[in-house]
Amino acid sequence: xxxxxxxxxxxxxxxxxxxxxxxxxxxxxxxxxxxxxxxxxxxxxxxxxxxxxxxxxxxxxxxxxxxxxxxxxxxxxxxxxxxxxxxxxxxxxxxxxxxxxxxxxxxxxxxxxxxxxxxxxxxxxxxxxxxxxxxxxxxxxxxxxxxxxxxxxxxxxxxxxxxxxxxxxxxxxxxxxxxxxxxxxxxxxxxxxxxxxxxxxxxxxxxxxxxxxxxxxxxxxxxxxxxxxxxxxxxxxxxxxxxxxxxxxxxxxxxxxxxxxxxxxxxxxxxxxxxxxxxxxxxxxxxxxxxxxxxxxxxxxxxxxxxxxxxxxxxxxxxxxxxxxxxxxxxxxxxxxxxxxxxxxxxxxxxxxxxxxxxxxxxxxxxxxxxxxxxxxxxxxxxxxxxxxxxxxxxxxxxxxx
Numbered sequence: 196x197x198x199x200x201x202x203x204x205x206x207x208x209x210x211x212x213x214x215x216x217x218x219x220x221x222x223x224x225x226x227x228x229x230x231x232x233x234x235x236x237x238x239x240x241x242x243x244x245x246x247x248x249x250x251x252x253x254x255x256x257x258x259x260x261x262x263x264x265x266x267x268x269x270x271x272x273x274x275x276x277x278x279x280x281x282x283x284x285x286x287x288x289x290x291x292x293x294x295x296x297x298x299x300x301x302x303x304x305x306x307x308x309x310x311x312x313x314x315x316x317x318x319x320x321x322x323x324x325x326x327x328x329x330x331x332x333x334x335x336x337x338x339x340x341x342x343x344x345x346x347x348x349x350x351x352x353x354x355x356x357x358x359x360x361x362x363x364x365x366x367x368x369x370x371x372x373x374x375x376x377x378x379x380x381x382x383x384x385x386x387x388x389x390x391x392x393x394x395x396x397x398x399x400x401x402x403x404x405x406x407x408x409x410x411x412x413x414x415x416x417x418x419x420x421x422x423x424x425x426x427x428x429x430x431x432x433x434x435x436x437x438x439x440x441x442x443x444x445x446x447x448x449x450x451x452x453x454x455x456x457x458x459x460x461x462x463x464x465x466x467x468x469x470x471x472x473x474x475x476x477x478x479x480x481x482x483x484x485x486x487x488x489x490x491x492x493x494x495x496x497x498x499x500x501x502x503x504x505x506x507x508x509x510x511x512x513x514x515x516x517x518x519x520x521x522x523x524x525x526x527x528x529x530x531x532x533x534x535x536x537x538x539x540x541x542x543x544x545x546x547x548x549x550x551x552x553x554x555x556x557x558x559x560x561x562x563x564x565x566x567x568x569x570x571x572x573x574x575x576x577x578x579x580x581x582x583x584x585x586x587x588x589x590x591x592x593x594x595x596x597x
Contacts, residue, residue, distance in 0.1 A: 232267070235295050235479050238288035239272040240281055242301035242424075243399035249424030250398065253448045254300045254323075257467025261475055264468075268475060275399075278303030285311040289318050296478060298471070299323065301398065302369055308332060319483065321474060324369055326490075326580060333489030335470050337499030340376040340578070341544045342463035344553035345502055345537050346420065346445045347380020349460050350388075352521040352533040353443055353514070354418045357388040358590075360411030362421035362428050364398050366594050370422055371582045374589075376553045377420055382588045384523050384533055389590035391416055401427040408432070418443045426451045432458035443514075445504075452504030452511060459504040460514045469498055492575070496547045509541070510534070548572060560584040561592070 245255040251274070258270055271292050276284050281304045288294045289311075296319045299308045305325045312320045312332040320332040328334065350359050359381055363370055378390045391414060393407035404423040408431040411419060419442060421428040432444035433455040444455050446462030470493060477483050493499035502509045510518065518534035525531050528539060543551035549572070556567035566584060567573045573582075585593060 233479060234267050234269060235265075235475060236269045236271070236293060237296040237298065237475060238285075238292060238294035239270065240276050240284060240288075240297065240299045240301075240304065241272060241274045242276065242278065242303070244274050245272070247399055247424040248426055248451065249448045251300070251424060253465050254298075254467050256449075257469075257471045260468030261471045264472055265475065265479075267479065276304075279307065281307035282310050282314075285315075289315050295319065296321065296475070302367060303365075319478060319486065321486075328487055328489065330485050330487050333483070333486035333491070335474060335491040337465045337467060337470055337493050338372075339463040339465060339500040340372050341495050341553065342500050342502050343373045343377040343420075344380040345541060346461055346463065347377040347382075348384050348533060348537050348540070349380075349510070349514070349518060350377070350418045350420065350443070350445065351381035351383065351385030352518060352523070353460065354385065354388055356415050356417045357385065358414065358416040359388055359390050359418045359420070360408070360414075360416030361390055361392045362404050362407045362411070362419065362423055363392050363394050364400075364422045365396060366394065366583070368578070368580055368582045371584065372578050373422065375582065375584075375586045378586050378588050379553050379558070382586075383525075384521070384536070386588075389588055392585075392589065392591040392594075394594050395423065397423070399424045401425045404428055405431055412440075412442055417441065418445075420445045421447055424448070426454040429455040429459055450503070450505040452508070455504075456511075457513065459511055461502060461508075461510045462504040464501040464503055464506065466499055466501065469493070494548070495541075495544045502541060510537070554578055559587045561587055561589055563587065 239258050241251045243251040245251055262268060262270055273284050285297055288297055298321050300323045302324045305322060305327055308320055308322045309327050312329045316331060322334050324336045325334045361374055381388050391411060393411055395403035395407050397403050404427040408419055408428045419428050419432050429444045429446055429451050432442040435442040436458045442458055443460050444458045446459050448465055452459040504511055519532045521533045522530055523533060525536055552572045554567055554573035556571045557565055557569040558567040560566045
């Protein structure tokens with residue numbers, strides 16, 4: 196009997212201990228499950244309609260990407276929000292939609308985002324292309340000035356008139372950064388060519404963009420680039436090309452080659468999805484508690500931007516042979532076909548700014564002043580905050596500030 200009692204006591208003790216382990220394990224599993232089920236709600240504020248097929252369309256594609264990637268994510272977006280009037284839209288996102296995170300996707304939202312961050316201390320704000328920060332306000336940008344430079348190389352090589360047109364939105368550092376990189380590429384393959392600019396003072400302005408593009412063509416420009424959030428400039432180029440007057444174009448932000456199958460040479464593409472994935476995952480993991488010094492700035496190296504009029508063709512196949520046929524003398528590579536030069540520079544910039552950067556001096560502005568000294572790579576603050584000038588191969592003077 197004593198032996199049986201000892202066996203029973205031992206069995207009960209083991210079972211009790213095992214039960215305790217199960218209980219503790221259950222708590223751990225419950226905690227892990229709770230973490231796995233943690234929901235995040237994000238709000239997106241758009242400057243234009245999601246279907247503009249330009250800047251806002253690209254951000255919308257990024258939003259859709261992270262929704263598919265993260266089952267724990269819920270999103271809401273508001274379109275065509277005027278700059279200077281974003282706070283009341285953010286109020287609704289925070290107060291009514293109960294979002295945890297707000298993405299404001301245009302440079303002109305910068306002051307409204309600061310106001311909203313001060314108003315809603317428990318909400319995280321991320322402003323695209325900005326520079327102002329707070330404990331709950333950071334910045335992000337997938338910048339494509341490197342891609343603009345590559346497109347400039349091709350534009351300079353292909354122009355016959357030595358006049359290249361650019362339809363530009365607003366005179367801010369972002370625009371000058373992109374236009375200057377494009378112009379430096381043009382200068383490298385064609386020192387005689389000049390860049391002519393028409394300012395339309397609108398991000399989404401298809402009518403204004405059409406008028407500006409037609410004016411540039413009338414002035415003799417046979418190549419067009421632009422910063423406006425529709426394929427209008429490309430459509431103008433395609434219409435002229437279809438009638439027998441070849442006008443080449445470079446698409447902007449989204450894969451627009453379908454709108455100019457004969458005119459689009461290449462373009463710049465942004466993958467906002469990879470940035471939104473990084474930010475939202477880090478936020479959910481508790482890594483973003485203080486955004487006072489948060490600037491997520493990604494380039495070609497990080498995979499945020501890509502060369503091409505489509506996601507599959509870096510260069511329109513129709514223009515590969517013409518670019519191979521044009522040879523230039525390069526200080527770095529000797530005599531080289533422009534197609535090969537583009538690909539070599541592409542590979543260099545994929546490795547990082549320290550390998551090659553278009554903004555390496557000496558670079559002069561239109562007045563002949565050295566703005567980037569010889570041998571120096573321009574700093575990020577310079578090209579993102581201070582660049583309010585045009586380099587020396589622009590034909591058009593700086594606009595009057597409005």
